[in-house]
Amino acid sequence: MPEQITRNTGAHVVYAELKRRILTLELKPGERIYEPAMAAELQISRTPLREAIRRLISESLLEQQPTGGVLVPDLDEVVISELYEVRAALESLMARNACLKATAADIEALERILARNAALVEFADDAMQQGMALHAQIAGIAGNSWAHRVHSQVSSQMERYRHFTNSTQDRRDAALAQHRILVAAVAAGNPDEAAAIAFEHVIAARDASLRAITRNGPVTP
Missing domain, CATH: 1.10.10.10 (Winged helix-like DNA-binding domain superfamily/Winged helix DNA-binding domain)
Structure with a gap:
């Protein structure tokens, strides 16, 4: 043994x-x-x-x-699109559910993460970590165990693509602005707005990733 x-x-x-x-x-x-x-x-x-x-x-x-x-699998644009589309649907669902369950303490936690995101927005890796923390916090508030499980699987697959979505300051600033709108919608208990902005946020990340990969060309050994 x-x-x-x-x-x-x-x-x-x-x-x-x-x-x-x-x-x-x-x-x-x-x-x-x-x-x-x-x-x-x-x-x-x-x-x-x-x-x-x-x-x-x-x-x-x-x-x-x-x-x-x-x-090691190639960076496949079709696979990237599919992964982001699934994640967008899951993020939208969890944002909607979070609006229905968020407590004052939950909102405070989201606002603290948002403040760190703003403070670190000029640093690609740090900004990405704070963005991930924000989405994880919303997932925790939503409390849908199956959505969280599938989201974790999709997120693991997406790790190879994340740095492409966060590679420019313009994209990091735009992501921060979307995070602010998302947190405000959750705080206001507006599930339709929260779901819509969460979906749009992930689709924008998908588009940024595809643009970066196209611009930089294939990643080769």
Whole structure:
């Protein structure tokens, strides 16, 4: 039993590290995973590496090729659009539900996150983290466990694309303005406005991501 626990723990650590590299684009789209080299780099045996790879394939974060090779998926504009459209629908639903459930303490929490977002809007990574925190807070207020579960799955897939949505100051300023309108709608208990602005906000992020990828060209190893 201890050996099994150690093996499973090792596979989880390898999985977390590979997932981090994929989502941060440290492992580039289209890059092949060579098991011997990766195992040597991570100083592990091939068994936990293979388990981690199988898990990432099941999550569509790696692709198994017909030849047996394993690649990091390309940045696919169709996939990006589909993911953002699903997220937009979920964010809209959760914003609507949050309007019906938000307490004074919830609104204060949203306003604190909004203030940090405003203070950090000039810094891409920090602004992105505060935006994610705001949406997570709204999801928590909404309290729909199934929407939250599916949203988490979609958000995990979208990590590779997030930095494209936040790469310009104009986009960060626009996102902050949308966050302010969203929080105001939740505070006012206006579910229609909250749902609409949440949907529009995610679609705008989708469009920014697609523009950035088109402008910069394919990300290559």
